[in-house]
Amino acid sequence: MITLRRLTKQYGDKKVVDGLTFDVPEAKVTGFLGPNGAGKSTTMRVILGLDRPTQGEALIGGKAYADLEHPLRHVGALLDAKALHPARTARKHLLAMARSNGFPAGRVDEVLDTVGLTSAADKRMGAFSLGMGQRLGIAGALLGDPELLIFDEPVNGLDPDGVRWIRGLMRSLAREGRTVFVSSHLMSEMQLTADHLIVIARGRVIMDAPTEQVIAGSTFGVVKVRVPDPHQLHTFADGLVADRIGVRRTGPEHLTLSGAGIERIGDIAHHLGIRLHELTAPEPSLEEAFMELTNEGVEYRAPGTRSDTPQNAQHGGGR
Numbered sequence: 001m002i003t004l005r006r007l008t009k010q011y012g013d014k015k016v017v018d019g020l021t022f023d024v025p026e027a028k029v030t031g032f033l034g035p036n037g038a039g040k041s042t043t044m045r046v047i048l049g050l051d052r053p054t055q056g057e058a059l060i061g062g063k064a065y066a067d068l069e070h071p072l073r074h075v076g077a078l079l080d081a082k083a084l085h086p087a088r089t090a091r092k093h094l095l096a097m098a099r100s101n102g103f104p105a106g107r108v109d110e111v112l113d114t115v116g117l118t119s120a121a122d123k124r125m126g127a128f129s130l131g132m133g134q135r136l137g138i139a140g141a142l143l144g145d146p147e148l149l150i151f152d153e154p155v156n157g158l159d160p161d162g163v164r165w166i167r168g169l170m171r172s173l174a175r176e177g178r179t180v181f182v183s184s185h186l187m188s189e190m191q192l193t194a195d196h197l198i199v200i201a202r203g204r205v206i207m208d209a210p211t212e213q214v215i216a217g218s219t220f221g222v223v224k225v226r227v228p229d230p231h232q233l234h235t236f237a238d239g240l241v242a243d244r245i246g247v248r249r250t251g252p253e254h255l256t257l258s259g260a261g262i263e264r265i266g267d268i269a270h271h272l273g274i275r276l277h278e279l280t281a282p283e284p285s286l287e288e289a290f291m292e293l294t295n296e297g298v299e300y301r302a303p304g305t306r307s308d309t310p311q312n313a314q315h316g317g318g319r
């Protein structure tokens with residue numbers, strides 16, 4: 001449905017998007033993940049024809065957005081919360097959108113119902129909360145009954161009810177056969193929502209795989225340890241790094257380790273005479289997978305290893 005081929009976007013001499021090649025599959029929720037500034041919004045803007053690529057192409061059903069005959073019948077998008085006319089009601093706002101795009105007026109009530117805004121339809125938008133504004137933005141995206149939906153950080157600033165609602169909506173849109181492409185930096189959220197994940201860092205793809213595979217790929221399992229003595233904590237971290245174990249400081253007394261199981265970690269602690277107050281192997285999460293993939297938060301590195309480039313991260317974590 002969405003096809004990116006060597007898509008590159010450069011601002012000045014900075015490549016914000018650097019040769020992205022991937023497909024977004026149909027009838028699935030695809031999470032587009034990456035740390036802040038990774039290039040997610042820029043990629044979405046290029047797909048939607050709001051920005052021109054420096055090189056490469058982004059196609060929707062084989063066509064550039066600008067070549068789609070009735071774009072809103074094919075693609076609905078929620079980007080940054082738009083500046084809404086504060087004195088206008090939600091219904092009037094959607095009616096104006098419907099009219100200017102040739103959609104039947106009856107569609108307005110349908111989408112208001114879908115997003116749960118029927119009772120607020122005649123309220124002025126100036127009185128809308130952030131969550132209501134997001135719902136209205138989604139109503140606008142659904143107006144043309146498009147087969148592709150692009151949502152940029154749709155859960156930003158929403159309360160837990162709103163987050164659950166958007167999650168359910170995205171899943172049901174995919175069940176209807178639509179393509180849902182959603183960006184987020186919230187790994188935990190995508191773990192619950194997305195079937196497929198595309199992870200980028202510094203404008204490059206570092207993972208493109210089914211969600212389950214990304215989670216499974218994180219584990220050798222991480223191991224958590226708690227070392228009460230600060231001096232021993234550093235000695236232990238250095239010893240582990242020398243043994244090629246990935247070490248991340250996750251609290252004043254805590255380290256999160258990857259690349260070995262609890263038996264080996266316990267043996268190393270014993271060998272070094274380190275006193276432990278905790279040695280556990282929690283269930284892997286997407287959060288951990290993401291940390292590994294992007295190498296975020298890694299404080300200790302083995303001397304001579306260069307695990308901070310996206311390419312190496314792919315080799316290290318892209319199983």
Ligand SMILES: Nc1ncnc2c1ncn2[C@@H]1O[C@H](COP(=O)(O)OP(=O)(O)OP(=O)(O)O)[C@@H](O)[C@H]1O
Binds near residue numbers: 036040
């Ligand atoms: N019009 C622009 N001119 C110059 N630099 C830009 C422009 N738009 C974006 N950038 C830069 O491109 C980089 C990527 O931004 P982008 O918003 O695409 O990332 P993102 O992954 O969506 O991150 P976030 O979650 O923070 O929005 C950032 O460093 C940003 O400052």
